[in-house]
Amino acid sequence: MVFALLLRSPERRRRATAALALLLAATLSACTSGQARQQQEEGGGGRGRGGRGGEGPVPVTTAAVVQKPMGVTVVAVGAAESISTVQVRSQVTGRLADVHFAEGQEVEAGQPLFTIDPQPFQVALDQAQAVLARDTAQANNAQSQVTRYQNLFDRGLIPRDQYETQIATATALKATTEADQAAVAAAKLNLEYTRILAPASGRTGALQVHKGDLVQANANNSTPLVVINQLAPIYVTFSVPGKLLDDIRRFQRAGSLKVLAHAAGAEDDDVATGRLTFIDNAVDPATATIKLKATFDNPHHNLWPGQFVDVKLLLRTEPKAVVVPSVAVQPGQQGTYVWAVGDDGVAQMKPVTVARVEGEESVIAGGLQPGEQVVTDGQLRLTPGAHIAQRGGARGTPAGNAQ
Numbered sequence: 036m037v038f039a040l041l042l043r044s045p046e047r048r049r050r051a052t053a054a055l056a057l058l059l060a061a062t063l064s065a066c067t068s069g070q071a072r073q074q075q076e077e078g079g080g081g082r083g084r085g086g087r088g089g090e091g092p093v094p095v096t097t098a099a100v101v102q103k104p105m106g107v108t109v110v111a112v113g114a115a116e117s118i119s120t121v122q123v124r125s126q127v128t129g130r131l132a133d134v135h136f137a138e139g140q141e142v143e144a145g146q147p148l149f150t151i152d153p154q155p156f157q158v159a160l161d162q163a164q165a166v167l168a169r170d171t172a173q174a175n176n177a178q179s180q181v182t183r184y185q186n187l188f189d190r191g192l193i194p195r196d197q198y199e200t201q202i203a204t205a206t207a208l209k210a211t212t213e214a215d216q217a218a219v220a221a222a223k224l225n226l227e228y229t230r231i232l233a234p235a236s237g238r239t240g241a242l243q244v245h246k247g248d249l250v251q252a253n254a255n256n257s258t259p260l261v262v263i264n265q266l267a268p269i270y271v272t273f274s275v276p277g278k279l280l281d282d283i284r285r286f287q288r289a290g291s292l293k294v295l296a297h298a299a300g301a302e303d304d305d306v307a308t309g310r311l312t313f314i315d316n317a318v319d320p321a322t323a324t325i326k327l328k329a330t331f332d333n334p335h336h337n338l339w340p341g342q343f344v345d346v347k348l349l350l351r352t353e354p355k356a357v358v359v360p361s362v363a364v365q366p367g368q369q370g371t372y373v374w375a376v377g378d379d380g381v382a383q384m385k386p387v388t389v390a391r392v393e394g395e396e397s398v399i400a401g402g403l404q405p406g407e408q409v410v411t412d413g414q415l416r417l418t419p420g421a422h423i424a425q426r427g428g429a430r431g432t433p434a435g436n437a438q
Contacts, residue, residue: 123262231260359409
């Protein structure tokens with residue numbers, strides 16, 4: 036009834052409406068505050084149970100820090116190079132009568148490769164031998180005449196000039212026979228040149244001539260008949276920074292330096308092992324590098340002339356290096372660090388000093404001890420003090436790349 040009386044006046048109606056609005060706002064505020072306190076209490080309980088806002092332990096993969104021998108290496112890109120490359124050419128001109136090998140075949144030194152038609156050279160040899168026989172007979176007769184002329188000259192029956200003329204004739208004929216002998220030797224040599232033998236052992240390349248072709252003698256400006264490359268042993272040529280020259284020379288004096296070569300795309304097991312055999316006599320001033328050569332036995336021909344290979348020059352071996360997988364090392368504003376996991380399963384950030392990287396492993400100079408566990412996968416979700424859960428097994432199992 037009182038409410039009805041209040042509504043009779045417009046002024047009183049406005050005041051009643053304002054009071055009712057304030058009452059409703061206070062009621063809604065009280066409800067919202069209660070719900071917020073309840074949610075905060077539930078959230079706090081979740082953090083207390085999981086340690087990370089209700090998310091629970093962070094799943095990661097860990098690996099053990101190990102101590103083992105590690106080589107100090109110099110990495111470079113090199114190219115395989117044949118020790119001996121021979122361009123086979125003909126020393127006589129003639130028709131190619133036969134080819135005694137197939138393209139790409141392995142040949143031995145002294146093995147027949149080509150035969151040039153020998154008939155013209157056999158005819159030339161026969162002719163030279165006939166000339167030699169004729170001139171030899173004339174020279175023998177002239178020498179006999181010298182003996183008779185000397186007897187007549189001693190008895191005073193012929194003048195001196197006639198005797199000396201006969202001596203000159205005999206001497207000239209003797210020189211002619213010597214020239215004929217040289218011509219015979221040259222004809223025999225040309226006949227031998229019709230059989231072209233392999234000058235070195237190796238693998239033949241593409242055949243540039245075919246049976247029936249006319250082969251030119253000593254055609255240095257033309258394509259060779261075939262090229263032979265020696266494959267075993269073989270060189271690998273590569274360059275390293277010139278600042279390493281003193282270290283390389285010092286370690287080489289202590290013993291032969293081992294070189295590893297691996298062709299791109301080859302199997303992991305196809306790593307060739309050789310030894311450093313050549314250091315260039317000058318550092319290239321344009322690139323500040325020095326050229327080196329390593330010799331590989333290459334019995335299975337894993338290395339091929341002209342092939343690019345990844346090279347590792349092993350300078351020395353560090354017997355007790357502290358090693359972690361390289362994926363465990365993270366870059367930061369203060370330097371490199373790793374996430375280490377304690378015995379309580381809590382992650383903590385540890386700064387480390389990386390001495391060098393060898394393949395997929397990093398050698399640590401400081402910050403870690405052998406036996407510690409480091410995170411190799413899942414680092415992005417970690418914060419200091421977070422609990423971790425090992426993926427695929429209990430924490431502490433070394434990862435596959437930990438040795």
